[in-house]
Amino acid sequence: MMKRRHAASNRFFMALVFLFLYAPIFLLIVFSFNAGESSVVWKGFSLKWYGELFRDRLIMQSVYTTLLVSLLATIISTIAGTFASIGFYSMRRRVREPLMTINSIPMMNADIVTGVSLCLFFVAFFNLWGDFAGWINSIQGLITLPTRLNLGFGTLLLAHISFNIPYVILSVGPKLRQMDRNLVDAAQDLGCTWMQAFWKVILPEIKPGIVSGALIAFTMSVDDFVISYFTAGSATSTLAMQIYSMTKKRISPKINAISTLLFITVLVLLVIVNIRESHQERAALTRQTGKK
Amino acid sequence: MSKELIRLVNCSMAFDGELVLDNMNLYFNDSEFLTLLGPSGCGKTTTLRIIGGFITPTSGEVLFDGVRMNDIPPHLRQVNTVFQRYALFPHLNVFENVAFGLRIGRTEEKEVNGKKKKVKVRIPQDEIRQRVLEMLEVVSLKGFENRRITELSGGQQQRVAIARALVNRPKVLLLDEPLGALDLRLRKDMQSELKRIQQQMGITFIYVTHDQEEALAMSDTIVVMDQGKIQQIGTPEDIYNEPKNAFVADFIGESNILDGIMHEDYVVEFFNRKFKCLDKGFAPMEPVDVVIRPEDIDIVPMEKGQLRGTVTSVTFKGVHYDTIVDFKGFKWLIQTTDYHPVGETIGIILNPDDIHIMHKSQYSGMFGDYSSYSEEYEEMDDVTMLDEEEEDGPREDGHEE
Ligand SMILES: Nc1ncnc2c1ncn2[C@@H]1O[C@H](COP(=O)(O)OP(=O)(O)O)[C@@H](O)[C@H]1O
Ligand SMILES: [Mg+2]
Numbered sequence: 222m223m224k225r226r227h228a229a230s231n232r233f234f235m236a237l238v239f240l241f242l243y244a245p246i247f248l249l250i251v252f253s254f255n256a257g258e259s260s261v262v263w264k265g266f267s268l269k270w271y272g273e274l275f276r277d278r279l280i281m282q283s284v285y286t287t288l289l290v291s292l293l294a295t296i297i298s299t300i301a302g303t304f305a306s307i308g309f310y311s312m313r314r315r316v317r318e319p320l321m322t323i324n325s326i327p328m329m330n331a332d333i334v335t336g337v338s339l340c341l342f343f344v345a346f347f348n349l350w351g352d353f354a355g356w357i358n359s360i361q362g363l364i365t366l367p368t369r370l371n372l373g374f375g376t377l378l379l380a381h382i383s384f385n386i387p388y389v390i391l392s393v394g395p396k397l398r399q400m401d402r403n404l405v406d407a408a409q410d411l412g413c414t415w416m417q418a419f420w421k422v423i424l425p426e427i428k429p430g431i432v433s434g435a436l437i438a439f440t441m442s443v444d445d446f447v448i449s450y451f452t453a454g455s456a457t458s459t460l461a462m463q464i465y466s467m468t469k470k471r472i473s474p475k476i477n478a479i480s481t482l483l484f485i486t487v488l489v490l491l492v493i494v495n496i497r498e499s500h501q502e503r504a505a506l507t508r509q510t511g512k513k
Numbered sequence: 514m515s516k517e518l519i520r521l522v523n524c525s526m527a528f529d530g531e532l533v534l535d536n537m538n539l540y541f542n543d544s545e546f547l548t549l550l551g552p553s554g555c556g557k558t559t560t561l562r563i564i565g566g567f568i569t570p571t572s573g574e575v576l577f578d579g580v581r582m583n584d585i586p587p588h589l590r591q592v593n594t595v596f597q598r599y600a601l602f603p604h605l606n607v608f609e610n611v612a613f614g615l616r617i618g619r620t621e622e623k624e625v626n627g628k629k630k631k632v633k634v635r636i637p638q639d640e641i642r643q644r645v646l647e648m649l650e651v652v653s654l655k656g657f658e659n660r661r662i663t664e665l666s667g668g669q670q671q672r673v674a675i676a677r678a679l680v681n682r683p684k685v686l687l688l689d690e691p692l693g694a695l696d697l698r699l700r701k702d703m704q705s706e707l708k709r710i711q712q713q714m715g716i717t718f719i720y721v722t723h724d725q726e727e728a729l730a731m732s733d734t735i736v737v738m739d740q741g742k743i744q745q746i747g748t749p750e751d752i753y754n755e756p757k758n759a760f761v762a763d764f765i766g767e768s769n770i771l772d773g774i775m776h777e778d779y780v781v782e783f784f785n786r787k788f789k790c791l792d793k794g795f796a797p798m799e800p801v802d803v804v805i806r807p808e809d810i811d812i813v814p815m816e817k818g819q820l821r822g823t824v825t826s827v828t829f830k831g832v833h834y835d836t837i838v839d840f841k842g843f844k845w846l847i848q849t850t851d852y853h854p855v856g857e858t859i860g861i862i863l864n865p866d867d868i869h870i871m872h873k874s875q876y877s878g879m880f881g882d883y884s885s886y887s888e889e890y891e892e893m894d895d896v897t898m899l900d901e902e903e904e905d906g907p908r909e910d911g912h913e914e
């Protein structure tokens with residue numbers, strides 16, 4: 222008796238948690254298809270707001286910015302993170318482990334701290350650069366360096382690269398450690414230079430980790446608001462920033478529509494990452510048992 | 514006279530200031546099967562890695578055909594390696610694993626119009642295919658070309674690793690405990706198989722093992738190592754019959770080792786009794802280690818023996834009995850085909866050629882006493898031996914300071 226009541230109450234709390242988690246999103250999605258303007262009263266199904274979305278220049282511009290910055294940041298941070306992992310891997314344990322801890326601090330850091338500190342860093346650098354460029358321009362007349370730099374797409378991209386790299390390292394590192402250390406030796410023994418060994422042996426072995434890392438990085442970039450907000454400047458907006466600025470004015474159901482699209486994009490990416498991970502675990506398991 | 518291919522001159526290797534190889538001097542001849550034999554952690558793999566080019570010795574020289582090779586990277590050396598746990602490429606099938614080295618092709622220095630140029634030599638597809646298939650036949654893996662590495666048994670993976678190395682036609686093949694992961698039966702089969710391949714290809718094998726039986730069965734030359742030092746170099750017969758010190762005597766086969774005094778040439782005293790032997794060249798009254806192999810001892814009725822002892826334990830071993838006999842508190846292992854029950858008092862006779870004399874060494878007194886003999890003694894694996902060494906290490910340092 223006791224047990225059953227226990228189970229029932231557990232189930233009740235679980236339902237409550239899921240309700241709290243998903244009811245708002247469910248509401249958002251439902252009302253993105255509302256024919257009326259209200260977010261409370263249902264006036265029938267319509268794709269009107271989605272249509273308006275695609276006609277809104279500002280939103281389309283921010284979608285473009287988001288995709289571009291996410292893609293570039295993903296590519297660059299994946300390459301940098303992969304080579305950094307290989308660097309970590311070839312270090313001694315005593316050096317590697319504290320460095321790995323340092324690597325994971327930025328991931329747990331509050332976004333707002335990361336964002337503000339990056340912003341301060343960029344501004345400080347721009348000041349120094351202004352002085353330096355002014356000095357260069359004053360001593361020669363051949364080239365004129367710009368003295369005023371501003372936050373914009375460039376700083377946004379740098380910020381995204383910097384917060385993505387730890388995720389790539391975290392997902393490539395384990396694949397390297399699972400790899401037989403002698404594989405690289407074997408490749409070199411058979412005539413490969415280190416670079417050839419990298420392409421022919423290391424890369425195929427750690428590819429699953431690299432792809433997962435890239436997917437996570439892309440998701441993080443698309444998803445990010447706070448860090449972008451502090452580093453993109455006033456002229457550049459990502460989708461998340463655009464949504465935020467729209468909420469400050471009159472709330473339009475377009476927000477529901479665009480948020481729904483963003484939610485679904487991130488959801489799909491996360492599902493892909495998870496499916497890949499469980500596939501790899503199963504493959505590793507059959508590999509181990511297959512050997513015996 | 515066979516030609517010398519590789520020579521290590523005064524090679525030492527230290528990791529973090531800890532000496533792992535201590536002044537090795539060693540040469541390797543053409544078409545020779547040479548085995549580096551020693552307990553785990555004695556520096557065998559390190560020696561192979563120096564030859565393969567994966568590490569550079571802290572001091573000393575590595576010579577190939579008399580040319581200094583210390584700083585030449587592995588991919589430019591004409592040796593190939595069979596790694597301890599095979600290190601096959603899991604993302605490639607059997608054929609591609611074996612073809613790997615051929616597909617890379619080698620850069621060779623060639624004279625083009627009177628100038629030296631580095632030329633990439635590529636092997637045509639047909640030739641690659643032909644050589645790989647030939648090699649798979651040599652290692653008895655014909656028909657396995659398209660198998661995945663993970664679908665192979667340990668023994669088959671082993672053969673792929675050997676084929677992958679040999680297909681490049683190296684002058685020297687380095688093998689690091691290649692049979693270590695196989696079960697006993699397979700290991701015996703592969704031993705003769707490896708020997709056959711070595712003779713068929715006519716190349717030098719540098720073989721690493723901690724299994725003395727394997728070394729005795731396969732090698733032309735055995736190098737016994739311990740604690741980064743060469744203890745003895747010789748043919749299997751030399752090493753077995755004329756061990757240089759107590760370590761070698763104990764590591765290669767079973768040995769009773771006792772303290773003796775060399776009175777003059779051909780006369781040694783132990784157990785307060787003089788024995789004739791075949792050794793000479795020792796200082797008068799020099800304290801020595803005396804080695805007596807368990808299978809050389811003849812058991813006779815008590816009254817006819819030179820020494821008398823009591824049987825304390827008997828173990829049936831198939832061909833013979835391992836009989837432990839107590840001689841005045843010192844226990845010997847005697848291997849005999851006749852059964853002598855526990856408690857029986859027996860006599861033994863030692864012929865001059867049963868007795869082998871060695872100079873005292875740092876190993877004297879450490880081995881060759883069967884007082885604590887038990888079945889586990891033989892089963893003692895590398896891990897425990899390694900542990901013992903590590904425990905011994907600091908204590909020795911303490912003495913020197
Ligand atoms: N890369 C390394 N760094 C530090 N110590 C090492 C390294 N490689 C080997 N050693 C040490 O050198 C010793 C000899 O190792 P090794 O040559 O692998 O022995 P073996 O192959 O005879 O078992 C061991 O004590 C081992 O711990
Ligand atoms: Mg080893």
